Amino acid sequence: MIKQQITEKLEEIIGKYAKEKGIENFVFSVEEPPKNIDADFAVNAAMLLAKRIKSNPRIVAAEIIDLILRDLSGFVDKAEIAGAGFINLHLKNEVLFNELEKILSAKDKYGSKESNNKEKIMVEFVSANPTGPLHIGHGRGAAIGDSLSRVLKHLGYDTTKEYYLNDVGNQMLVLAESVRVRYLQLKGDDIPFPADHYQGDYIKDTAKRLIAEGKNIDEIDFKKEAVKDILATIESDLKDFAVEFDNWFSEGKIAFDKDADGKTEVDKSCEYLLSKGDAYAQDGALWLASTKFGDDKDRVLKRSDGRYTYLASDVAYHKNKFERGFTKLVNLWGADHHGYVARINACVQMLGFSKETLKVILYQLVSLVRNGQPVAMSTRTGEFITLKEVIDEVGKDACRFFFLLRAPDSQLEFDLELAKKQSSENPVFYVQYVNARCNSIFRESKSRTDITENADLSLLNTNEERVLIKKLAAFCDTLSVCEKTMSPHHFTAYLIELADIYHKFYEKCRVLSDDSALTSARLKLIEAVCVIIKNGLDMLGVCAPEKM
DSSP: HHHHHHHHHHHHHHHHHHHHTTSOOOOOOEEOOOTTTTTTTEHHHHHHHHHHHOOOOOOHHHHHHHHHHHTTTTTTEEEEEEEETTEEEEHHHHHHHHHHHHHHGGGGGOOOOOOOOEEEEEEEOOOTTTTSOOOOHHHHHHHHHHHHHHHHHHTOOOEEEEEEEEOOSHHHHHHHHHHHHHHHHHHHHHOOOOTTTTOSHHHHHHHHHHHHHTOOOGOOHHHHHHHHHHHHHHHHHHHHHOOOOOOOOOOHHHHTTOOTOOOOOOHHHHHHHHHTTHHHHETTEEEEOOOGGGGGEEEEEEOSSOBOEEEEEEEHHHHHHHTTTEEEEEEEEGGGGGHHHHHHHHHHHTTTTGGGGEEEEOOOOOEEEETTTOOBBBOOTOOOOBBHHHHHHHHHHHHHHHSSSTTTTSSEEEEEEHHOOTTTTTTHHHHHHHHHHHHHHHHHTTOOOOOOSSSOOOOOHHHHHHHHHHHTTTTHHHHHHHHHTTOOTTTHHHHHHHHHHHHHHHSSOSSOOOHHHHHHHHHHHHHHHHHHHHHHHTTTTTOOOOOO
């Protein structure tokens, strides 16, 4: 939280200075300098401002430094001009010790906000068609969506996780027919199985169950039975992946359920767009005038034969979300849906909301490798490697951490053998080992009677300790970056960096020593390390084991 606090104070001080120079709404950055620079933060304001007011950057920097040392004397110990006009800031040690106290006091609430009334957010993710088990592509979407929701909830947003169940359409008819044919085959009928139907063993499993239950073909709703079994598998796999949804929303609710006037939500949504002039009839079909809001062409809502398109259902679904009081909609889609973004943005605006109320996150699929060699993603029957198979092989924690190693729009190569290694090469092991190592020290310290709870934190004055405390305080900055980018992947990078800093501290600074005062202070420091490691891993849905 230190960076956030000092940035806000600098914006006030330098913003006022810039305004006096005739520059309104002046924007600059406050960043951590490269590791070879001896400073806590570097500010580029002087160089940017000097260019605009045609002055010498070092002169501007000197004037700004005078203001900083006057108004931020409680925060800044030293401010220096570097290079062409950077301002390097050195924080007072007391600032770091105060933040360490906050971490120890707040524990799992550190960086959280009790309530954040700016938005009521719906995060809709996975939403795979209930036609088969989840594959690893769905797994990446699940990890991103669930972890993003954890971050937003920690920041106090009223956040709901929803799975949109696409249980309407031709694929559901094909699913039902797939189970029916397998049922008949298992009953002894010599009939061929259509090549374009669902081939997986899960289809046979449902057929076997129906036979075992003694149900006759005339009393079976094959679609309902297939969806029931597939959904149970999906829900079980997601639970094993530490993903649980607040709500499962059926497309059938908006496509089939009728009001007193005999109209579905899809009917009413299309009529609403037609009444506003955002939809029009042509050639016996109903069209969405999506080019009005940036789409490359208008889209069909209702075909000439009277059947609605998927887009019509999506319009009704997003309308339903807003009617439920959500002010921010976050949709996670596979990258193959990129062409769909413009038309959904158009729909949101046609429903009377700004396009900023919708955030679509597109994520790339995953490629598997083993010992540097690509792993075939599907079998000859077209069955993809399932999420369950990967979880069973490498474990839930490694699976989630690896899925979140890169930004959603970046290609991700998942190394199965690396994910199983119990060594520093494996990033999730490297991070989790920090918590285990700290807890090992705590267990060893139990026999000491000279350790005091009221430790003197000012004894933490080595460079390794200072750098570690600064990185612990950067937890809040990582939360802010995740919120700004709507991506939780920043936490994997943060935790790996924190683990690296901790291991260097561990090598240089002996925690348990004959110096009881220093031992007490360092135990407080590693207690704070445990707090932040656990909090950070929790944002990713990953455990923090005390023994490894």
